[in-house]
Amino acid sequence: MQSENEIFALVDVNNCYVSCERVFNPALNDRPTIVLSNNDGCAVARSQEAKDLGIKMGVPVFQIKELIKQHNIQVLSSNFSLYGEMSKRFMELLGDYVAPGDTRSIPLMNAFLILPASSKTLLVMAKQFVDVRGVT
Numbered sequence: 053m054q055s056e057n058e059i060f061a062l063v064d065v066n067n068c069y070v071s072c073e074r075v076f077n078p079a080l081n082d083r084p085t086i087v088l089s090n091n092d093g094c095a096v097a098r099s100q101e102a103k104d105l106g107i108k109m110g111v112p113v114f115q116i117k118e119l120i121k122q123h124n125i126q127v128l129s130s131n132f133s134l135y136g137e138m139s140k141r142f143m144e145l146l147g148d149y150v151a152p153g154d155t156r157s158i159p160l161m162n163a164f165l166i167l168p169a170s171s172k173t174l175l176v177m178a179k180q181f182v183d184v185r186g187v188t
Contacts, residue, residue: 063146065142067097068135069087069096069097069130070085070086070087070097070099072134072135073085073087073131073134075138076134083099083101083124084099084101084104084105084107084123084124084125084126085099085101085125085126085127086098086099086107086126086127087128087129087130088127088128090130090132092129093112094110094111094113095107096110096130105119105123106119107119107125113127
């Protein structure tokens, strides 16, 4: 049961696999990028730039070959060990803001948090995530 002193939050990693790849390869920033399924058959993650070009989730890569060539879209194979490690780090970072056991996660995608209803806590948390993204 929720008390008046806490709120629930959903924290989502935008374009998760692409975001993980960009941490270690900044040359991918601001470039249309897709990550393919484990058999390199379908797009399973798309940067915002790729989404803006009309690339749909799950589209077979053979159907967008011309689009890839035309827009110089970066095409990457999945790196699940990287995504697992980044997910672990992300959950550890979130754990700094909640009591033990108050994080529920769907690995690599998002987390549900129970936070104190303190504006200071939320502002500090928001600033840290903005800093992680490199946004000023």
